[in-house]
Amino acid sequence: MSIGSIEMISFRNHAHTILEFNRGLTVIWGENGSGKTTVLEAIHSLSLGKSFRTSKRRELIKDGSAQLVLSGLFCSNGNDEKVSLLQNQNGERKIKINKDTIYNRKDLIGRNNTVVLSPEEQIVTSGPPSARRRFFDKMFSVVSRDYVNTLYLYGRLLKQRNAALKKFNNEQKNPNEIELWDDSLSDCGSQLWRLRNELLCEYQKRLELISEKYDREIKLSLLFNNNVPTKEIYRKGLTSALKKDLIRKHTSFGPHRDEISVYWNSRDLRSHGSQGEHKLALVILKLAELLIVIEKTNAAPIFLIDDLFAKLDRGRSRKIISLLQAMKDDDGNTIQTIVTTTDLLLLKDSGLRFEDENARTYHLERGCSI
Known part of the structure; x- marks a missing residue:
């Protein structure tokens, strides 16, 4: 390519x-x-x-x-x-x-x-969880058509449920309109979580390989939730969070709230990494991105x-x-x-x-x- x-x-x-x-x-x-x-x-x-x-x-x-x-x-x-x-x-x-x-x-x-290595991308290691979710969502959308289709559908369903939450007021006895979205969101959200975790595990192997090739004294790894909920458990998660969601007017449970951390030799890089470690970690993350894109698409970006x-x-x-x-x-x-x-x-x-x-x-x- x-x-x-x-x-x-x-x-x-x-x-x-x-x-x-x-x-x-x-x-x-x-x-x-x-x-x-x-x-x-x-x-x-x-x-x-x-x-x-x-x-x-x-x-x-x-x-x-x-x-x-x-x-x-x-x-x-x-x-x-x-x-x-x-x-x-x-x-x-x-x-x-x-x-x-x-x-x-x-x-x-x-x-x-394409794979971009730019100072603007440093937020992947130093920024909030949302920055890492965007990084992996973008990467996995490139390597998996199932992932990008599920991600787009999830985004639409989440937007519709959040719109229903914003319309709800305390005078309503039953949040029926909100619950109408829960079944579709549970199905799509559990699929997205499963696809993301499968790809994170694949990416982790490439990340460890690249970091070892760069320097055997450096071990970069990811920490993420391996417990992917079934549709039924996901639905229970939405129900449990409903009271809080009604107050905050947005959905608080789901893969859009995922936390993915980068670890440098067993230390959380965001909290404890030096400026030099952040710069080098971003480069290694990007080289691992190159590797997974090549292997999953059979073409070099x-x-x-x-x-x-x-x-x-x-x-x-x-x-x-x-x-x-x-x-x-x-x-x-x-x-x-x-x-x-x-x-x-x-x-x-x-x-x-x-x-x-x-x-x-x-x-x-x-x-x-x-």
Whole structure:
């Protein structure tokens, strides 16, 4: 899986930029504010239909422009696929694959996969449980069609039950409308919990493998609830929490409240990890994500690395590059990697070979000229 080119029109600070990418390595360098990360954001937007940096769509449109346009040429299993995205100032979007309009973002997920390693992702290790749920939901949606379908259905049912909770008032004797949703939510929620736990167990094996390859003295692991409730037990959980839910006006029981913790050598990383441990743990988590996507989809995703090597010392950077270069797709090809940096010398010192024939380099200047 790879991307051949991208065109950005009125996307953040890019007025009109066209870039072509090598099948191996592409390096985009320049000073801060030159639009390097925006290129990665554009690729991710075409892959998943959303930015990894913001949920505020209007931020993506260049000042003074009425709309933005993104277009990318992807290749998977020898087949070319053009993905385009148009968005206006109201946040309304139209996504097309070749000439066919995609009406649900879910239908885009899993087609042209990317893995992003960016400072914005550090919240996965340092942030609240919701950040880790989003991380794993996104990853598992890419590798499992059952997972993404169940997740979307669960989200709709949860929204409807919460709407019923908000309408309920103390004068009503029976919360019948709320209980109408409980059967469907119990069925879907128990399925989602089961699928998530199965995939977490699979991911855990890859995480332990990558951390051991990086350093035998480091053991990264996950802590999560292994007790997946049946539909009947799930229904009892909703019933037990109903009184509290009526007061708080939202559903407090279910996989949307899951707590997944990352442990570094038996210590909760969020509570006890140093800044350096957090940075390194994120890299290992992302390499494990690469591995599970390759193995579950039989295709290597595009790896988008945003200014990583400014955050790590030379020794750690070289170890990471060594692990990355050892990863191959089913045909024995290295993973297509697109890297941003402010310092080419620092990047060269990390062990990335960007001067050979399989690499391409772009220099962006402020104003996004090349």
